[in-house]
Amino acid sequence: MGVLHYIVIILGLLAGWKVIRVYELSEELRGSDTEEVTTTDNRWNGILMLVMMLAFLAMAVYEVFTYQQFLLPPASSAHGPEIDQLLFVSFVIIGIPFVACHLVLGWFAFAYFMKDGREAYYISHNNRLEFIWTAIPTVVLFALIFYGLAVWDSVIAPTQKEEDTMVVEVLGKQFQWVARYPGDDGELGGVNYRLFEGTNSMGLDVEDTSAHDDIVILGEMHLPVNKTVRIQFRSQDVIHSAYLPHFRVQMNCVPGMSTSFKFTPVKTTEDMREELSNETFDYYLLCNKICGAAHYTMKMLVVVEPEEDYNKWLGEQKVFYAGEESNIAPVETLAEAEDISGEEESTDEESVEAEKTKI
Numbered sequence: 001m002g003v004l005h006y007i008v009i010i011l012g013l014l015a016g017w018k019v020i021r022v023y024e025l026s027e028e029l030r031g032s033d034t035e036e037v038t039t040t041d042n043r044w045n046g047i048l049m050l051v052m053m054l055a056f057l058a059m060a061v062y063e064v065f066t067y068q069q070f071l072l073p074p075a076s077s078a079h080g081p082e083i084d085q086l087l088f089v090s091f092v093i094i095g096i097p098f099v100a101c102h103l104v105l106g107w108f109a110f111a112y113f114m115k116d117g118r119e120a121y122y123i124s125h126n127n128r129l130e131f132i133w134t135a136i137p138t139v140v141l142f143a144l145i146f147y148g149l150a151v152w153d154s155v156i157a158p159t160q161k162e163e164d165t166m167v168v169e170v171l172g173k174q175f176q177w178v179a180r181y182p183g184d185d186g187e188l189g190g191v192n193y194r195l196f197e198g199t200n201s202m203g204l205d206v207e208d209t210s211a212h213d214d215i216v217i218l219g220e221m222h223l224p225v226n227k228t229v230r231i232q233f234r235s236q237d238v239i240h241s242a243y244l245p246h247f248r249v250q251m252n253c254v255p256g257m258s259t260s261f262k263f264t265p266v267k268t269t270e271d272m273r274e275e276l277s278n279e280t281f282d283y284y285l286l287c288n289k290i291c292g293a294a295h296y297t298m299k300m301l302v303v304v305e306p307e308e309d310y311n312k313w314l315g316e317q318k319v320f321y322a323g324e325e326s327n328i329a330p331v332e333t334l335a336e337a338e339d340i341s342g343e344e345e346s347t348d349e350e351s352v353e354a355e356k357t358k359i
């Protein structure tokens with residue numbers, strides 16, 4: 001909105017205020033008490049209340065349909081439809097009392113406005129009524145919670161055998177995502193949060209030989225279609241949340257622990273481009289936990305493709321550990337790693353001492 005809009009709004013408000021003032025003054029001239037609330041005022045209030053409630057509901061319905069597209073993108077994982085149905089059922093069950101309560105509220109204000117000779121009906125206590133309005137929401141909410149738990153259970157612990165599942169690791173850090181694939185041995189090497197240091201940006205335990213052929217890729221991840229994948233999440237610094245909206249996957253990445261989510265992508269990036277008739281469509285993994293100043297930049301491209309393409313792509317990627325000659329990941333035991341952190345502390349103390357002497 002430009003400055004002109006604001007000026008128009010302010011002038012409009014001033015004009016409204018002046019109109020009311022003129023009305024009040026004319027009433028005073030007529031000798032009537034402007035403070036007195038008449039039956040006509042009450043009737044008008046009732047009508048306006050009903051109109052406002054109807055307008056409010058109409059706006060709510062309009063917004064639900066207009067902005068539905070921003071709620072969730074089309075699902076493209078095997079469990080996606082289950083989550084969508086849960087969401088739909090929840091919205092319907094919450095929507096019914098939402099509409100009903102507002103209609104009743106508007107209607108009562110309209111139909112039972114205060115007028116002479118009408119007396120309010122007081123109920124001091126009614127056990128049956130209290131039982132009904134406690135029992136119905138309890139039963140409905142219990143049903144909703146059990147349904148939700150059942151869906152969550154089937155999503156988080158699907159029945160596919162673990163040996164048919166491929167494993168990929170995703171590491172979150174301020175402000176990047178890194179993917180790690182097991183190499184030819186099909187096994188991800190060990191990691192430890194205490195080994196994040198220097199060029200060992202993955203905290204890889206290179207004493208573990210299965211770590212030597214691990215493949216690490218920055219900001220991009222490929223997945224074969226129709227293959228169940230377990231993504232193991234880690235964080236290097238603060239809590240991040242890996243969010244793959246199209247796959248209906250979200251999992252916190254917590255420093256010092258490993259979390260995971262198993263799912264099956266069922267549509268390739270190409271399938272989705274065709275389905276949405278959008279040439280530039282891409283899947284993304286986003287960070288859904290405000291983790292710092294550049295949180296909004298934290299996303300990783302996810303490419304879902306046929307298995308042959310996936311294998312070809314993976315074959316072209318580089319191995320992270322380049323041998324003892326490389327400057328990457330010094331071979332250390334955890335005890336040594338602790339020693340180093342001890343040294344760092346003493347350096348800190350030294351610098352503090354140095355600061356003191358300066359002063």
Ligand SMILES: [Cu+2]
Pocket residue numbers: 172173239240241287288289290291295298
């Ligand atoms: Cu983050």
